[in-house]
Amino acid sequence: MGDLFEGYTLARPYGRPAWDEMFEAEGIPRAATQMLHDALQALPPDEFEARCAARDRSFTDRGITFQLSGEERPFPLDLIPRIISANEWALVAAGVAQRVRALEALLSDLYGPGRILEDRVLPRRLVTSSAHFHRAAWGIEPPNGVRVHVAGIDVVRGGDGRFYVLEDNIRCPSGVSYVIENRRMMARIFPELFASHRVESVQGYPAKLLEALRASAPSAVADPTVVVMTPGVYNSAFFEHSFLARQMGVELVEGRDLVCRSGRVYMRTVDGEERVDVIYRRVDDDFLDPLHFRSDSIVGCPGVVNAARAGNVTIANAVGNGVADDKLTYTYMPDIIRYYLNEEPLLPNVATYRLEDPDQLAHVLDHLDELVLKPVAGSGGYGILIGPQATELQLAHARHQIATDPRSWTAQQLVALSTSPTRVGDRLAPRHLDLRPFAINDGKDIWVLPGGLTRVALPQGSLVVNSSQGGGSKDTWITVGSDPAPTGIHFATRSVSDADSPPREASERAVRPEAGPAWDERERHHQQQQQQQQQQQQRIRAC
Amino acid sequence: MLSRIAEGLFWIGRYMERAEDTARILDVHIHHLLEAPVTSEGQLCQSLLAIMGVEIRDSAPKELTARRVTEILAFDADNPSSIVSSLLAARANARGVSEAISSEMWEALNATYNALPAHLELGRRNVPYAFFRFVRDRAAMVAGLSESSMSRDDAWRFFVLGRSLERVDMLTRLLSSAVVGSDPEHGRDRQPDWAMLLRSFSAHEAFLRSYRREPEPVTAVEFLLLDRLFPRSVFWALSTAEDCLAELDPRLGRAGMPDESRRTLGHLRTNLEFRRVDDLLEDLPSVLVAVQKGCAAASAALAARYFRYTNPIEWSSEVVGVES
Structure with a gap:
């Protein structure tokens, strides 16, 4: 093996x-x-x-x-x-x-x-x-x-x-x-x-x-209330939202937990409404505020952008x-x-071509099989075309796409x-x-x-x-520090500060945990056993 | 704390208690049913389903078997009050509020969820006892972790409130099942096995230590309804719920009780506490129904007061002339 x-x-x-x-x-x-x-x-x-x-x-x-x-x-x-x-x-x-x-x-x-x-x-x-x-x-x-x-x-x-x-x-x-x-x-x-x-x-x-x-x-707030805003449990990054809220000890809110009134944002709590000063939002712009962006968003909170504009x-x-x-x-x-x-x-950047520039576009069209083509608006790795891996048909299709809509694409040197x-x-x-x-x-x-x-x-x-x-x-x-630690000696190389500090005084040492009756019992039991055995021996002798 | 989180915690408490108590009740009754004569098995099964609030339409009472009842009350994910549904719902609630409970508690609930399929299969393969044991163990773990890892703040109070109200509800169902079992109208005169009923709520040993003799109807009912020290008595659970409500809002007016749910629970408790146990026993079925209804009313009042948040609203933009 x-x-x-x-x-x-x-x-x-x-x-x-x-x-x-x-x-x-x-x-x-x-x-x-x-x-x-x-x-x-x-x-x-x-x-x-x-x-x-x-x-x-x-x-x-x-x-x-x-x-x-x-x-x-x-x-x-x-x-x-x-x-x-x-x-x-x-x-x-x-x-x-x-x-x-x-x-x-x-x-x-x-x-x-x-x-x-x-x-x-x-x-x-x-x-x-x-x-x-x-x-x-x-x-x-x-x-x-x-x-x-x-x-x-x-x-x-x-x-x-x-x-x-x-x-x-x-x-x-x-x-x-x-x-x-x-x-x-x-x-x-x-x-x-x-x-x-x-x-x-x-x-x-x-x-x-x-x-x-x-x-x-x-700036007017002395002790600000921070919240993390999530689209909800069905979001693929919900674990992270919940993790950060927990680690920071702040509330994790959904859009429906928030309410805007006269340019201020509140969250609905069991004690009524509570002011919110900072929203660490993990909701995209498009869904953040139905008043300004997508009106069909149900994960946002209407009015937050106006509240931000008002500085509240x-x-x-x-x-x-x-x-x-x-x-x-x-x-x-x-x-x-x-x-x-x-x-x-x-x-440095990875060398990238702007397809709106006619010279660069021409170069890209000629060398498409060596380059990586990415949609400008895309994320998550969707729609990426890797030239050397692509088939002739895919390349032809891509050539057509970038020729008709160059603003939507960029081409990058393959790294x-x-x-x-x-x-x-x-x-x-x-x-x-x-x-x-x-x-x-x-x-x-x-x-x-x-x-x-x-x-x-x-x-x-x-x-x-x-x-x-x-x-x-x-x-x-x-x-940190590329000198290899001597093998077999663990931990010592890590905690330098511990090694430097003087050894503790004996008086500082913690006392032993107290023992309960069970412990005493064992001692007594042992004693009892010994005495019983002694008696037995004495009796034997007496016989 | 957010209303949504408070509601989530309340329901985690309720669902875990429901899963545990259903497992306890079923454990006792499956045993009971297996010993019953074949003629009355269907009848008993039907009354058990009725007590647990499950309506069954697709089969006649005579066809009901212990196995079918276990399937419905324990394993069936389509029955919203089954053990499996309760565990799934508890985990779903915990997922939504996982930053408000300790990570150990969340892990315990999530690990229960992950282990569910394997235990479900085992339970269905003729070993329901193993499944009930699993449910009780996991519930004990969640309860223990909540005890040792949650601050005694509002989050804790809502969690305990849910658990206590559900416990009252399930205890009354358990007692109802005893009463129905002993009803002469249902075939033959079956004296409920009080020792077993007490045991199903881990109350038998505590009972023996306190009364020093085997249970009789009066003493068993007294213990499960009114005992001041045992944590699985109706009195204890009601008082705990009342204490939580008092801590959530300590303000008292000059007269009366302004908080609706606290008034309802206090009324229920005093009505039990200050009545003679013989009276209660005589009138037991209606007493139990009253307690169940009272709990539901208190829960509704609680939701109306503390869990007020809106469901998502979809906005639509008005069509204005200039827009295309």
């Missing part, structure tokens, strides 16, 4: 070598993953299977599941963590924070003076034709200037080992609950791996989020953010960063997404990954959660990682 890595060969999608997160060459692990590799190699495959079963049982019992063709399945966490060294992470985190700063500046400009349009860095046409530019949000000035309270910036690692930004998500980015749950699960299932690695904690997220939400409350409530993330994470706006992001921040982008060993059957095989780091903006500071959600495409060769397309996930470890 071989080890888990038996038969593991590095992936070469479409002839291009992909960056493997664990191996730098066939059979040779990278410095940062050496220890993890060795620990996994020492693990018998049946032991690994047993841990997978324990993981599934635990996820199922705790209701961390998703629906796949009508069946409830445990959340697909792959047990092999993905490691990013602290040095590499520092660049990603800085790049993500920079991106969020630029997006904030862009939104504040677009829903205000529109300087960037005057200066012709961004075409006005692009903004006005965006389905996510909402006039209802124009002129709403958020209390602490924050519109992007939470951002999820999707990054991928190319064959050259560099990280590229693939997509910005600043409407309702989801997945952070899985980051935290994945870590908790890993700590239970693989405690020994954590003993030999120093991994940055992800538990601080809910506290940071609550802090940022409180900071965004209307903060909606997080702000209404209308979609104009800035549009797939077309994405193509301008490097210029936007330079325009507002006067900085060079730390993380050979990096791979990581992933459980397939009873062995490990390379599968492609992306990464969604999460950033929180509290108005003073942008905090990036160390790690983020690594999504993995489970079908062989697939480059689409969305969970709606059969994707899995991995725990993402930001490891």
Whole structure:
């Protein structure tokens, strides 16, 4: 019986070598993953299977599941963590924070003076034709200037080992609950791996989020009431909504729990109506307020946008953010960063073609079989066409579509997404990954959660990682200090502070737990037994 | 706390208690039925269904068997008050309010739901006892976790309120079943097996410790209706519900009782507490019906006062000339 890595060969999608997160060459692990590799190699495959079963049982019992063709399945966490060294992470985190700063500046400009349009860095046409530019949000000035309270910036690692930004998500980015749950699960299932690695904690997220939400409350409120707003239990991300509300200790409301009156928002409680100051909504703009958007929405609350306009409530993330994470706006992001921040982008974009430009369109039409075609309005991995995988018929169809409606499509250079060993059957095989780091903006500071959600495409060769397309996930470890810990000595390397603190005085030591009568009984019983035996002996002697 | 959440908690309490008590009642009666002569089995089954408030149309009383009754009251997901339906409903409610209960409690309810299919199959394959045992164990676990992991705030009060009202309701049904079983009109004169009835609500040992002799009609009814110390007596459950209501709204006017549900429950309790037990026994069927009706009225008053939120409203836009 071989080890888990038996038969593991590095992936070469479409002839291009992909960056493997664990191996730098066939059979040779990278410095940062050496220890993890060795620990996994020492693990018998049946032991690994047993841990997978324990993981599934635990996820199922705790209701961390998703629906796949009508069946409830445990959340697909792959047990092999993905490691990013602290040095590499520092660049990603800085790049993500920079991106969020630029997006904030862009939104504040677009829903205000529109300087960037005057200066012709961004075409006005692009903004006005965006389905996510909402006039209802124009002129709403958020209390602490924050519109992007939470951002999820999707990054991928190319064959050259560099990280590229693939997509910005600043409407309702989801997945952070899985980051935290994945870590908790890993700590239970693989405690020994954590003993030999120093991994940055992800538990601080809910506290940071609550802090940022409180900071965004209307300024007149001293002790703001924050709520999480969900479309309801049938939403696929309901677990996350409930998780965040619980972890922050705030109410989870549905639209019908809220009521707006004279420009203020209240929730219906058993003590009557209670003021709400900050709504962390996980309901899309379109469904948020039937007065302004879709009037057939039954998951929204009529009047919240007007209340936000009156400055009586903060909606997080702000209404209308979609104009800035549009797939077309994405193509301008490097210029936007330079325009507002006067900085060079730390993380590059993936090369993308604007199909409205006739030259670029012509190029794309010629090279469609090498490119990735994405619908501008789409999300969740639907409608993506991967050139090298497509049939002639699909390509012909796509050519026709983009020629008739270029605004609805973008074309991207194919990135050979990096791979990581992933459980397939009873062995490990390379599968492609992306990464969604999460950033929180509290108005003073942008905090990036160390790690983020690594999504993995489970079908062989697939480059689409969305969970709606059969994707899995991995725990993402930001490891500090690359010097390998001496094997066999656990925990000591982790808690440096404990080792430094002086040994406790004897007087500080806790007293032993008190013993009840049962304990005394045993002592007495023992004594009784002894005495009885002595008596017996005496009697024998007396005879 | 949100009205919707309060209602969810109230119903988790009710459904779990209903599942547990139905399992307890069935456990006793299936045994009872199996020992009954074949001629009266149908009759007894019908009265059991009537007591549990289930109407049955598709089969004549004579065709009813213990197996069929178990199917209807325990396993049938189409019967809204069956054990399975109650467990499903408890879990569905918990899912909607899972941030308001502790995660351990949610896990216990969810794990019950996940284990249900396997136990259901086992129960249907002639081992209903194993299924009842499973239900009681899971209910005990949920109750224990609620006890040790919930703050004694309004969430707790609504949960306990639901549990207590349901307990009163189910206790009266259990007592009704005893009364019907002993009714000479139904075939033969069957003295109810009081020891077994007490045992089904885990009350037999407590009874023996308190009365120091085997139960008789008067003492058994006294214990299940009026005992001040035993947590599965009608009196205890009513008082607990009253206490919860008092803590939810401690305000009292100068005279009378402004809170409708509290007044109803107080009235029920005093009517039991301050009557002679012989009187109660003589009049038992109507006393039990009155208690059941009172509980329903109290529950309705509670909903009207605390669970006021709207169902989703669909808005339609007026067609204005300029719009296409």
